[in-house]
Amino acid sequence: MTAPARITPYRDGPLLVRGPFVMCDQEGNEIEVHQRTVALCRCGRSARKPFCDGTHRTVGWRAASEPQRGPGPEPSRDG
């Protein structure tokens, strides 16, 4: 059995996805990738979304690699 895809948030940087995986847009059209590993934008500033283009560095974006802990927003009861 092949190992499942592995997704790693890198400190102050993108999410790296290591295969096997396929990427599709919301209509189901496949998004072509050349590499076995892709970097997905996590800072929201890439000009090549969903891929990372290194912009996080120029805007000084910060995030830890490990999951954020804390209470988070209150869930809404009204839906």
Place this chain on the structure above:
Amino acid sequence: MPLLPAPRGPLTDDLLAALRNAPGSLPAIDVPVAADPLLDEDLQLALYCLYELHYRGLDGVDERWEWDPALLAVRARLEAVFEAALDDALAGWVPPRADPTTMDVALRAIADADDGPSLSRHLARHGTLEQFREFLVHRSAYQLKEADPHSWAIPRLSGPPKAALVEVQTDEYGGGDPARVHARLFADTMEALGLDSTYGAYVDVLPGVTLATVNLMSLFGLHRRNRGKIVGHLALFEMTSSIPNRRYATGLRRLGVRDARATEFFDEHVTADAVHEAVAAVDLAGGLVRCEPPLVEDILFGARALVELEARWAGALLGAWERGAPSLRRPVDDRQPA
């Protein structure tokens, strides 16, 4: 196979003449004193040719010269001069503190402290097509063998950092597709801009300051003792690649270059190096420190040495262009892109 270049001084006069003969016949070679070894034409060309014997070889030079003990002894003397000059250039630099979990932060601090001139900003906003072509000619010294100097490190690593290095290099070599090998993409870019993409075609016009940037990688890559330095070099190279490559592509489009082959190399590197940046800093450099803690200083030195030589190189190009002069030793032919 690249031709033997023309000599640039007494050292390359003697050395290149000797290489035309059979191995085992090296006469005594004088190593002249260079005022600034990091941009000395004679010294850097000599090193470039000696290193080239380990890559693609030189046309008309017996392949056995690669491991000729007398020639290796000469190379060691030249490397001692080069390494002493690097130490001098970096004297006074205080490396950031780093451990296996903070190598990425330390390497980023080295990149962020780089106050050298920005070639990519200039080319994006103001560069002429002629300056782009000169830039490609300079870069061809490395880019036509892109990734090769760092591949020397693969057999010297083991475990996670080895896997990380191979992960990066797999992309560099096109994931097994010859058309996607980065050196091939660079050759396509050169051809699209009317340049000769033959390996080694432009060595004669490359100044010492350019050859030094490639010799640095060979010096680090060919010696196992420098495995930390070549890893640091690669990590910083990847960490400072995405954004400049985007600017180069922007500059070419601003100049109206519509041939996709001209921009594919740069476009590919924007997204590929966003991956490589993370892998090289965290998994490769951090992973190597985890395996071999004493290498932390070498990794940072290799990164800082890259910044130093790139800044000198970029300064030489921008300085020449500011004076309205070509940045190459001779202008290249003025074929325009088709």
